[in-house]
Amino acid sequence: MSESQQLDADRIRTLLESEGDEIKENTRLFNTERYDAVKAVGEGAHEDNRTQAREIKADAIERLPELIDRTRKAVEANGGTVYVADDAEDANQYLAEVADNVDADSVVKSKSMTTEEMDLNEALEADGLDVWETDLGEFVIQVAEEAPSHIVGPSLHKSREEITKLFEEEFDPDESLDSAEKLTAFAREYLGECIDDAEVGVTGANFVLAESGSIALVTNEGNARKCASIPDTHVAVAGIEKIIPSIAELEPFAELISRSATGQDIPQYLSLLTPPVDTPAIDFDSRDESYFGNSDADRDFHLVLLDNGRREMREDDDLRETLYCIRCGACANSCANFQSVGGHAFGGETYTGGIATGWEAGIEGNDVAAEFNDLCTGCSRCVNACPVKIDIPWINTVVRDRINRGKDPGFDDMLVDGLVPDKEEPGTPLRKRFFGNFETVARIGSATAPLSNAVASTGLARKAMESVLGIDARRDLPEFRRTTLREWAASREPRVADPERRVALYPDVYTNYVRAERGKAAVRVLEALDCEVVVPDVGGSGRAPLSQGMIATAEKKAKTVAESLLPYVEDGYDVVAVEPSDLAMFRREYEKLLPEAAYERLDGNSYEVLEYAYGLLENGADPDVLPAGDGDGIAYHSHCQQRTLGLEGYTAAVLERLGYDVLTSNVECCGMAGSFGYKSEYYDLSIDVGETLADQFEGAADERTVVASGTSCMEQLDSLLSPETHHPVELLDPERR
Amino acid sequence: MSTGSVEQFQQSLSRLNTASTAVAPDELVSTVADLVEPPAVGAELPFDGLSIADAPVTLDPSPSRLREAVTGVSGSRMGIASLGTVAVESRAEGDEFIALYPERHVVVVRASDLRTDLSDAFGWLRAEFEEDCQSFILATGPSSTGDMGALVQGVHGPKEVHVIIVRDNE
Numbered sequence: 001m002s003e004s005q006q007l008d009a010d011r012i013r014t015l016l017e018s019e020g021d022e023i024k025e026n027t028r029l030f031n032t033e034r035y036d037a038v039k040a041v042g043e044g045a046h047e048d049n050r051t052q053a054r055e056i057k058a059d060a061i062e063r064l065p066e067l068i069d070r071t072r073k074a075v076e077a078n079g080g081t082v083y084v085a086d087d088a089e090d091a092n093q094y095l096a097e098v099a100d101n102v103d104a105d106s107v108v109k110s111k112s113m114t115t116e117e118m119d120l121n122e123a124l125e126a127d128g129l130d131v132w133e134t135d136l137g138e139f140v141i142q143v144a145e146e147a148p149s150h151i152v153g154p155s156l157h158k159s160r161e162e163i164t165k166l167f168e169e170e171f172d173p174d175e176s177l178d179s180a181e182k183l184t185a186f187a188r189e190y191l192g193e194c195i196d197d198a199e200v201g202v203t204g205a206n207f208v209l210a211e212s213g214s215i216a217l218v219t220n221e222g223n224a225r226k227c228a229s230i231p232d233t234h235v236a237v238a239g240i241e242k243i244i245p246s247i248a249e250l251e252p253f254a255e256l257i258s259r260s261a262t263g264q265d266i267p268q269y270l271s272l273l274t275p276p277v278d279t280p281a282i283d284f285d286s287r288d289e290s291y292f293g294n295s296d297a298d299r300d301f302h303l304v305l306l307d308n309g310r311r312e313m314r315e316d317d318d319l320r321e322t323l324y325c326i327r328c329g330a331c332a333n334s335c336a337n338f339q340s341v342g343g344h345a346f347g348g349e350t351y352t353g354g355i356a357t358g359w360e361a362g363i364e365g366n367d368v369a370a371e372f373n374d375l376c377t378g379c380s381r382c383v384n385a386c387p388v389k390i391d392i393p394w395i396n397t398v399v400r401d402r403i404n405r406g407k408d409p410g411f412d413d414m415l416v417d418g419l420v421p422d423k424e425e426p427g428t429p430l431r432k433r434f435f436g437n438f439e440t441v442a443r444i445g446s447a448t449a450p451l452s453n454a455v456a457s458t459g460l461a462r463k464a465m466e467s468v469l470g471i472d473a474r475r476d477l478p479e480f481r482r483t484t485l486r487e488w489a490a491s492r493e494p495r496v497a498d499p500e501r502r503v504a505l506y507p508d509v510y511t512n513y514v515r516a517e518r519g520k521a522a523v524r525v526l527e528a529l530d531c532e533v534v535v536p537d538v539g540g541s542g543r544a545p546l547s548q549g550m551i552a553t554a555e556k557k558a559k560t561v562a563e564s565l566l567p568y569v570e571d572g573y574d575v576v577a578v579e580p581s582d583l584a585m586f587r588r589e590y591e592k593l594l595p596e597a598a599y600e601r602l603d604g605n606s607y608e609v610l611e612y613a614y615g616l617l618e619n620g621a622d623p624d625v626l627p628a629g630d631g632d633g634i635a636y637h638s639h640c641q642q643r644t645l646g647l648e649g650y651t652a653a654v655l656e657r658l659g660y661d662v663l664t665s666n667v668e669c670c671g672m673a674g675s676f677g678y679k680s681e682y683y684d685l686s687i688d689v690g691e692t693l694a695d696q697f698e699g700a701a702d703e704r705t706v707v708a709s710g711t712s713c714m715e716q717l718d719s720l721l722s723p724e725t726h727h728p729v730e731l732l733d734p735e736r737r
Numbered sequence: 738m739s740t741g742s743v744e745q746f747q748q749s750l751s752r753l754n755t756a757s758t759a760v761a762p763d764e765l766v767s768t769v770a771d772l773v774e775p776p777a778v779g780a781e782l783p784f785d786g787l788s789i790a791d792a793p794v795t796l797d798p799s800p801s802r803l804r805e806a807v808t809g810v811s812g813s814r815m816g817i818a819s820l821g822t823v824a825v826e827s828r829a830e831g832d833e834f835i836a837l838y839p840e841r842h843v844v845v846v847r848a849s850d851l852r853t854d855l856s857d858a859f860g861w862l863r864a865e866f867e868e869d870c871q872s873f874i875l876a877t878g879p880s881s882t883g884d885m886g887a888l889v890q891g892v893h894g895p896k897e898v899h900v901i902i903v904r905d906n907e
Binding site for chain 1: 804827828829862871877878880881882883884885888889
């Protein structure tokens with residue numbers, strides 16, 4: 001993305017219109033097929049492979065210097081050459097020299113993100129070489145002179161009709177190329193000749209096996225096989241992070257890579273090559289001579305291992321995991337924002353999707369990552385999709401924090417320093433500090449409600465919020481309650497004399513100040529199920545500041561929460577949360593923010609409210625104390641982070657047990673994602689993502705009660721569908737009878 | 738290492754829209770003759786006692802013969818029953834070219850060389866690597882792409898694969 005293409009509302013709107021349809025169709029297909037393939041092989045087996053793959057990568061990155069040495073020795077013993085390039089220029093220069101040494105006129109390439117990162121084509125073309133991309137997707141964007149929009153499917157933003165138009169204009173063929181078959185046949189013929197004529201073949205390497213000096217290539221078209229075997233000279237280019245010890249470690253990756261990328265059990269072609277290979281050299285100049293032209297040429301093999309910032313990433317405790325990435329694109333396919341807008345918005349110089357922030361920050365720098373980093377909402381749907389279990393949202397949060405800190409302190413800071421209680425360095429943008437400190441806003445808003453709501457909703461106030469904070473005026477603002485959940489709970493007498501369990505109900509910021517009714521319902525439901533319920537005096541979980549990349553503030557809040565809640569846990573209370581994004585803090589992000597023992601204690605003793613109700617009912621609580629569903633229809637949207645924790649099923653199970661007929665959405669995220677949908681430049685994208693969810697419920701909304709677990713999801717559904725959305729626990733409220 | 742079943746292998750192949758024929762060793766040459774669409778090229782099989790020298794295929798073809806060929810015939814020393822995968826080895830006989838250029842690839846695999854699944858196949862690969870046989874393409878079905886707006890078979894590799902399973906273990 002060039003500087004002239006800064007990500008603003010106009011650019012997002014343009015991409016939604018021009019590329020959105022193709023991106024949606026293709027990424028969602030990959031995504032669905034991944035889910036199906038994982039189910040078919042078995043979640044347990046898949047999880048074992050992920051665990052093994054992660055361990056292998058972690059170990060290999062740890063031992064990287066030694067593995068580079070072993071690779072060099074093995075490749076040289078086989079008769080090849082290894083070149084470790086410090087940066088892109090160094091690598092390009094080496095390749096140009098290799099081409100020069102064999103008097104090459106043309107180079108053919110199979111798909112390689114690493115050479116995209118190096119801008120190899122431009123470098124070789126500047127040296128007067130013809131360079132051909134032979135992967136059909138890469139060929140399409142080479143002809144179109146565009147950048148890849150997806151790690152695996154570089155041209156998946158283009159429709160067949162667009163490719164037909166492009167090719168007919170470029171190549172002026174005798175016959176119209178008006179079908180995928182004709183386009184493919186044309187490209188096969190055209191590129192086939194390029195490959196036969198080329199002196200040098202460049203491939204990537206999905207994996208490098210140090211012990212034997214081998215490379216593994218994952219392809220479907222067969223072009224990498226040709227590029228590696230037909231030209232006499234083969235250069236494989238790979239990042240240094242691609243090395244694993246040996247063939248013994250390859251197996252889990254062979255299981256995972258295509259299943260995660262496209263839902264295939266195995267790619268069409270998994271090439272294991274230990275060059276120079278025994279396949280004879282082929283000489284098309286002796287076209288009629290037997291034995292492939294009876295060439296006397298020797299095969300020549302070069303392995304270029306690229307550093308380009310990777311060694312520094314390896315030293316960086318937060319970016320290191322990026323090096324485990326096997327470039328499958330599952331993080332892009334499972335990302336609701338990516339599904340709408342694609343890699344031309346959600347990507348940097350080379351890489352696209354969730355993991356792109358880590359790559360671009362490490363390779364290009366934080367300024368490039370900053371161009372698209374905000375598109376990660378932290379919904380965490382990529383976390384379970386990643387075959388090597390990279391905590392992609394965490395990397396994105398850390399880079400966001402670094403970007404914030406890198407900004408020059410300005411007028412904004414003078415305005416808010418001292419007003420907001422955060423721990424951030426000056427420089428953090430005002431809007432991020434506003435959303436990050438939402439707890440303070442909510443506290444003041446609640447104390448001054450209903451006046452605060454009335455003032456905030458005036459046209460003048462909304463205009464000011466839009467121009468100063470970038471809060472889109474088309475969004476409804478949360479209405480603060482004068483009586484908070486905590487105040488309401490404190491005024492109540494204990495209701496359960498001889499409780500089965502004791503519960504500390506966590507009053508998250510929204511449930512306490514804005515959606516108090518769902519908190520009250522939760523208290524009444526738990527009491528009806530024989531629990532003693534207290535609502536402790538405890539502050540925000542840190543979710544809001546964390547989402548803005550304000551890690552120091554989030555860490556401070558996490559410590560305060562742990563100090564408040566852990567004494568309850570010690571006293572035998574279970575912590576129950578209504579808001580899934582806060583529960584996800586306790587169960588996921590606190591691992592990064594709290595000492596290990598405190599995290600484990602809280603993680604092991606905290607529950608989502610319907611998960612908890614499910615447990616109570618399973619353990620003998622009487623469902624008849626709750627209102628019956630009587631076959632009523634429910635349209636239920638679970639919360640992204642709740643689904644990542646594997647907790648979606650409990651809500652549906654409880655509702656079904658009570659006699660409701662439950663329809664469940666299957667979108668990755670509602671698109672609201674906390675503050676994301678409020679931000680002016682992302683409003684259209686947020687609505688575009690939300691419309692997929694709205695479409696799933698549209699037909700059902702008239703006959704079904706719409707419920708959602710997350711506050712953001714409720715707001716998004718409220719704005720897209722007419723009926724008022726509820727939290728599922730409100731259906732269980734004994735007062736509804 | 739356990740042996741995968743011919744039936745499972747054939748089922749996997751049919752899921753890949755890949756035809757297969759199981760034959761006795763002495764039926765191999767006539768089966769190959771039936772399955773090749775001329776002109777055909779081949780790489781001599783890597784098996785003792787099994788040869789395609791008498792089949793209507795050109796071994797060690799010239800580059801132009803290779804380019805003109807409609808069928809390529811080669812052998813595979815391993816098959817994966819659960820996936821329908823075969824192994825194209827980088828051999829001096831030129832298996833890689835024979836398996837790549839022609840539209841139709843006819844692969845010969847012995848029933849006794851079938852492995853049950855990918856894990857079992859990796860056991861075989863590790864053993865081969867130990868023996869210094871270290872270059873294979875695990876090929877599963879025809880070459881394919883979705884890059885031109887719809888799924889198409891037959892890109893840089895074959896459009897169609899036919900597997901001959903030689904029952905050598907009965």
